[in-house]
Amino acid sequence: MTALAKSLPSRSAPVPDTPALLDLQGLTTGYGDIEVVQQVDMSFSRGVMTAIIGSNGAGKSTVIKAAAGLLPAWSGKILAKGEDITREAGFRRLKRGIAYVPQGRIVLPEMTVRENLELGGYMLGGDHRRLRSAIERLCALFPILGERMSQLAGNMSGGEQQMLAIARALVTSPDVVILDEPSLGLSPKYVAVVFEKLTELARGGLTIVVVEQKASMVLTVADYGYVMHTGRVAFRGLARELLADDRVKRVFLGEAPEAVAHA
Ligand SMILES: Nc1ncnc2c1ncn2[C@@H]1O[C@H](COP(=O)(O)OP(=O)(O)OP(=O)(O)O)[C@@H](O)[C@H]1O
Numbered sequence: 001m002t003a004l005a006k007s008l009p010s011r012s013a014p015v016p017d018t019p020a021l022l023d024l025q026g027l028t029t030g031y032g033d034i035e036v037v038q039q040v041d042m043s044f045s046r047g048v049m050t051a052i053i054g055s056n057g058a059g060k061s062t063v064i065k066a067a068a069g070l071l072p073a074w075s076g077k078i079l080a081k082g083e084d085i086t087r088e089a090g091f092r093r094l095k096r097g098i099a100y101v102p103q104g105r106i107v108l109p110e111m112t113v114r115e116n117l118e119l120g121g122y123m124l125g126g127d128h129r130r131l132r133s134a135i136e137r138l139c140a141l142f143p144i145l146g147e148r149m150s151q152l153a154g155n156m157s158g159g160e161q162q163m164l165a166i167a168r169a170l171v172t173s174p175d176v177v178i179l180d181e182p183s184l185g186l187s188p189k190y191v192a193v194v195f196e197k198l199t200e201l202a203r204g205g206l207t208i209v210v211v212e213q214k215a216s217m218v219l220t221v222a223d224y225g226y227v228m229h230t231g232r233v234a235f236r237g238l239a240r241e242l243l244a245d246d247r248v249k250r251v252f253l254g255e256a257p258e259a260v261a262h263a
């Protein structure tokens with residue numbers, strides 16, 4: 001553990017008392033023989049929006065890739081509603097209702113908006129009625145997609161593509177959606193729209209786990225937060241408490257990234 005991580009002990013704040021849909025317990029993982037994430041404990045409850053913030057290279061994306069089943073855990077446990085899913089592949093976790101939106105608003109540019117959404121629903125196994133009603137529901141949430149159904153995804157703006165990437169992950173009506181930097185590279189207008197939509201979804205009962213560089217902004221809309229530093233959780237707590245915490249503010253919410261190096 002680095003000096004900084006030692007100087008920033010984990011805070012224990014009450015987790016919201018709804019049942020956890022997804023739990024990471026002592027998760028350690030990495031790439032090749034390089035251990036990147038150590039002993040991470042996180043818990044995601046129904047209808048709660050959780051932000052994961054932290055410095056570049058802290059291991060945020062690595063943690064959520066492991067949670068989504070795209071990277072094997074080296075040790076520790078991953079539980080879904082209390083059931084051990086540590087060794088389950090990503091598509092099985094998706095079947096359980098754990099969806100993942102990777103970084104970089106990945107859509108299939110040569111396919112239409114409708115085709116992209118239909119692909120998101122392949123798990124529905126040809127249940128056309130359910131697919132149709134899911135797409136209708138998503139168009140109500142993201143009206144722009146309804147208007148652009150026949151347009152090629154590649155011809156949409158970055159913000160619109162991100163809406164599509166999020167909507168595609170929601171076609172199967174997951175319980176938990178895990179997003180990696182959904183605001184990355186978007187115009188300020190669309191950054192606000194993305195956060196607004198996530199808030200709306202959480203209010204509707206969806207469990208949201210969102211990794212973000214825009215730390216202050218995401219903590220403003222999230223309920224709970226984890227601050228990662230060098231592969232560990234340095235702080236955890238209610239988002240509003242993290243926002244008000246001087247140590248978190250100084251090191252992780254400041255404008256100057258060099259604050260981390262000098263802390
Ligand atoms: N595929 C990979 N192979 C090897 N090392 C990797 C790989 N992906 C990430 N890493 C390394 O793991 C560490 C954590 O990376 P990770 O992407 O999880 O960080 P992050 O917190 O998401 O950072 P950022 O804010 O820059 O997205 C970094 O040192 C990174 O270089």
Ligand SMILES: [Mg+2]
Nearest residue numbers: 060061062180
């Ligand atoms: Mg990342």
